Amino acid sequence: MEISKPKQLCNQVIQAKMLTTNSYNTNTVTCPFCKRNGHILDKCFKITETPLQDRIKFAQAEKLCFGCLERGHRSKKCDKKSTCEKCQKRHPTCLHNDAFIERNRVIPAVSEKSPDDDEADAEEGDKPSVAISNRVTQATSSTLTSSILPVWVSSKNDPDREVLVYALLDSQSDTSFILDEVAQGLDTNKSKVNLRLSTMSTKSTVIPCDKLVNLQVRGYNDEKRITLPPVYTREFIPVNRSHIPTSETALKWPHLEKLADKLPPLLECEVGLLIGYNCQQALLPRKVLAGKENQPYAQLTDLGWSIVGCSSQSQNHNDVIGTSHRIIVCEVFPVSQPAVELKQQVHFECRTEVKEASPTDVIKALESDFSEHAIDDNPVSQEDILFMSKMTKGIKQKNDGHYELPLPFKTDNPNLPNNKQSAEHRLSSLERRLKRDEKYYKDYFKFMNDIITRGDAEKVPEHELNNKTAWYIPHHGVYHPHKPEKIRVVFDCSAHFQGTSLNDHLLTGPDLTNTLVGVLCRFRKGLVAIMCDVERMFHQFHVIKEHQDYLRFLSWDKGNLNSEPSVYRMKVHLFGAASSPGCCNFGLKHISSQGRNKFSKETVEFIQRGFYVDDGLTSVTSTAKAIQLVKESRELCKTGNLHLHKFVSNNKEVSSVENPADHASMGLNAAQLKESNWLKGPDFLWKKDLPIKKEKLKGQILNSVQVMHTPCIQNK
Structure with a gap:
């Protein structure tokens, strides 16, 4: 990881x-x-x-x-x-x-x-959302608690500056960890290191992180401070907030009732610290309060009381989230040695045999830069598994043919603060620019009116304006540097309010985008090349009704800046949401999988493996196959209300299949190919004045071929 x-x-x-x-x-x-x-x-x-x-x-x-x-x-x-x-x-x-x-x-x-x-x-207050690792989702409510208690963490450099977090006392970890964002708020010494981390899901994974020293911690109601050993930063601590013991937990058991006033209620702070057994003073039990067989027990440490075990007398051990901790860490030091030590150690080696490289070895070496692995070497995280589970269960096809998917929240339906005031402030800044730039004003409201007319957004009805669960997204317009006449309104889902944002609560999911190298290599295989584009791909996948209020925004009716802004909400997945690429890629692959028994294998494979986000590239061996592929791919995408357009081919017969207004160029012969950019298709394959070297030297030929591929990487 x-x-x-x-x-x-x-x-x-x-x-x-x-x-x-x-x-x-x-x-x-x-x-x-x-x-x-x-x-x-x-x-x-x-x-x-x-x-x-x-x-x-x-x-x-x-x-x-x-x-x-x-x-x-x-x-x-x-x-x-x-x-x-x-x-x-x-x-x-x-x-x-x-x-x-x-x-x-x-x-x-x-x-x-x-x-x-x-x-x-x-x-x-309300429970904030958390990112959780090593979890197994089940269909029952949580009934377990663990050694998780609130503490004040600070630095010895500035002991008066304390941060309140929950700490997990983990007797199965030989190292202590701290959330990276908590560490950023502390004045302490940091150094960049690499760790070799072994957990239940990965083995010997080397990760970069920060090493912190001179940290100390004290209990929520105690003044005694405990010095922590070197602590390492992590993106999240794998803990379920429902496992935090509170006074309510103690009241459920007669032998623990007297601890009700010693356990604070659930506090609004993150589980930001994991203390391993390398800090034995923090884990040392001062008192243990046990009950009968199979009942939870309480233990007192220098950081306070905690309750371990089943929190309900129903004896239901089918916990919603099963968190498994077994962490072994080894700090990885650089292999290089100081120059002085290198001079002191001289080794002589004499070889009498040389291994000959076979033709197969040479081919493998030459193709190594263009290899595409079917299986990713990196293990799939628990968040990726949760994302795929939510998408698989939540995707549905509406009556109009569009597919709708839920917003993949880390926790179901998070309770976000009311950020309407912050959105109004951003809207006032937008209003000032709209008033001073007439072109920006016209382009902006042309775009907004278009998404409302198409049904991508709607005005929130009066009776739903006071819905408790709502989040307002600021928005602004940007121009493409190569398309100054076209504006795109971007919704800022990363905008923070009271320490949180919509993107903080969304799962990004696994990388479902096909590798660019693989798409390009397959694109160069056949004689007849084809390129196309999915029209407005993100907006073709809708958001379920229950999650649309998380996508609210403020705007003026019909562009009237003198009127009060109205409340709208998006009904589709947005540019700017961290989850949108994963959701749309999942939706596209889902549509292709639904057409396995209805369309040819080549068509299904093209939709699955021939697209880099919304740009499709492929090549076939004959004109007939190309024409069939174009027709079937459009029909397959129509089953999910996706529109493939901007078809381009180097073959005139394939180009004539489409409406002339729907393609950018006709076929090119060999002579024209030398004077052109080969294919004028999607933006990421476009570069003006492509230099073609006339010299026949190997290095210059390879340089020309590289330039052919370079625009793909530069502009995407």
């Missing part, structure tokens, strides 16, 4: 700015949220109109005490805590959580909570 630069999954600190004013009136109070004078934060009406989680994140960003909303100390040491006007408990009214109060009513006789528990109460 190769580690790449991670996606932004964990909680990010919101950089809110504090407005200060100079005044001769020393009694003036400025609210840090609305920036107005005359009231304190707890009495601000603006902040009470925002969701609870937004208030909590604002207080965290401003480093405010959760007891009095002042700076300079924590709630545990606060001696002037506010009294809530709703529940009369010791916390500010604006941080009151009704859900937590209702839950506490069913808790029998618990001890008085510590001040930090109030802070934990306020921090409880």
Whole structure:
């Protein structure tokens, strides 16, 4: 499993700015949220109109005490805590959580909570999505918990800057790991290293990552800090959030009820740390609270209490996600040695035999640059398996012939924050450009009106505007450098709001795109070449109704910038969504597989292996086969409402099969071929003034052939 630069999954600190004013009136109070004078934060009406989680994140960003909303100390040491006007408990009214109060009513006789528990109460919220590895999907609910507990992680260089994460105490890992995005927020020493990682799914895989030192960790309600051994960054920690024990877990078992006040509720933070047995102090059990046979047990470590085992007395062990941990890590050092050591070691070797290369060995060496492996050497990840499972179960053909696929979320139907205000801000920037650039304005709304007319987007009905699950996508127009007259509106699915974006929650799936080398090599085999294109491929695959509200956007009706923007939503897979290439490639291959018994083998193979995304290239041995292939491929794609167009061939008879307006050039003879670019088809094979060397030297001939292929790589 190769580690790449991670996606932004964990909680990010919101950089809110504090407005200060100079005044001769020393009694003036400025609210840090609305920036107005005359009231304190707890009495601000603006902040009470925002969701609870937004208030909590604002207080965290401003480093405010959760007891009095002042700076300079924590709630545990606060001696002037506010009294809530709703529940009369010791916390500010604006941080009151009704859900937590209702839950506490069913808790029998618990001890008085510590001040930090109030802070934990306020921090409880919806579960964020997580990326999970080594998982097996089943059809039942989760009933297991593990040694996962909240901790504060910091650097010895800046101990006051702490990040709240969940830590997994893993006794089967000999190394400790940290989420890359958590590490980026810590002031610590980092170095680039390579690790040899062995897990249940891969063996001896070398991955690049960062090595961190001087990190420390403490329990959620403890001050004792534990120094961590060298920690390595990973893109995600393979843990299911439903395995996190809470106070509700303890209340389900009589022998664990007394721990209900010692376990915080589910906090809104990522599982960002995996502590292996190379940090034995963190894993050392100080106390163990056991029950009867086959009942869960609780253990106390220096980082707090955790519950291990079945969380329900129904004894249902068919967990939704089975996470298996067995990690062996070995740091891989460079093979090269210092020059001084090399000079000290001199080896002499005398060979009397030379292995002769057979003709087969020579051919293999020459073809190695153009080989296409049927099986990828890299193992398929668990996320790829989850993606394929969602696509296989979710793809359906609608009455109009189009196929619809779900958005492949990492977790089903994630609850995203309301980012409409952020989308409105981006829309105002777009409005300013539309007003000052008339050509941009006309092209933009021509594109938008086109997708609405075609049915790719629709206006959200009034009765659905307040749907709880919704995400607003900013959009902007871009011009192709070689097509300045044509605009394409791009939907920014990577736009972040409150530390998350739509792309953060989407599975990209395995790479289903055919290799460019394989497509080009097969394209050069036959005498009669054919090229074509799938018209608007991404927009031909629809999104299921349940997921369309994740694709909302704001726009003006009929281009009237003086009117209020209306709410629209896309009904198709978007340019800009991380999952769209995988979904559309899956859909195209699904259509071809459905035509196995109805069309020729050559036609099915062309749709499956002859396309690089939406551009199709192939070649056959005769004109008759080419004509048959063109007709059948169009008919096969029509079964899924895909339109193949822009057919181009070097044979006039094949070109005449299509409507003259639908192809870019007619056939070329040998003389014309020398003066042209051979085929004027899709953009990625197009390059003006292609230099053809007249010299017959081998190097110059190879250079000319290479230039033929170079545009494919440069422009794609």
